[in-house]
Amino acid sequence: MLKIGIVKWRGKCSKHPGFDPYSDGRGAIRGGCTRCESLLEIYELHTKMLSLMRQFNPPDPKKTAAKKHDDSHLQESLFDELENE
Ligand SMILES: [Zn+2]
Numbered sequence: 001m002l003k004i005g006i007v008k009w010r011g012k013c014s015k016h017p018g019f020d021p022y023s024d025g026r027g028a029i030r031g032g033c034t035r036c037e038s039l040l041e042i043y044e045l046h047t048k049m050l051s052l053m054r055q056f057n058p059p060d061p062k063k064t065a066a067k068k069h070d071d072s073h074l075q076e077s078l079f080d081e082l083e084n085e
Pocket residue numbers: 013014015016019033034035036
């Protein structure tokens with residue numbers, strides 16, 4: 001069994017602090033900067049990891065609809081924690 005906790009990670013290039021792999025993409029990397037390249041790679045692999053997780057364990061529409069009621073306060077508290085950090 002594989003367990004992965006919530007990962008919060010931040011990284012930015014000291015030369016190009018404005019570079020955002022999500023909104024800017026590969027085309028915005030200036031002068032083949034290796035730090036920006038790394039950020040893009042991390043972003044791409046993270047996106048791939050999330051999609052692999054979804055494929056492996058797709059959300060069951062019936063289950064989530066039924067569970068929504070019970071877990072509603074749990075989900076809210078999870079979101080509060082993330083926003084406050
Ligand atoms: Zn850079």
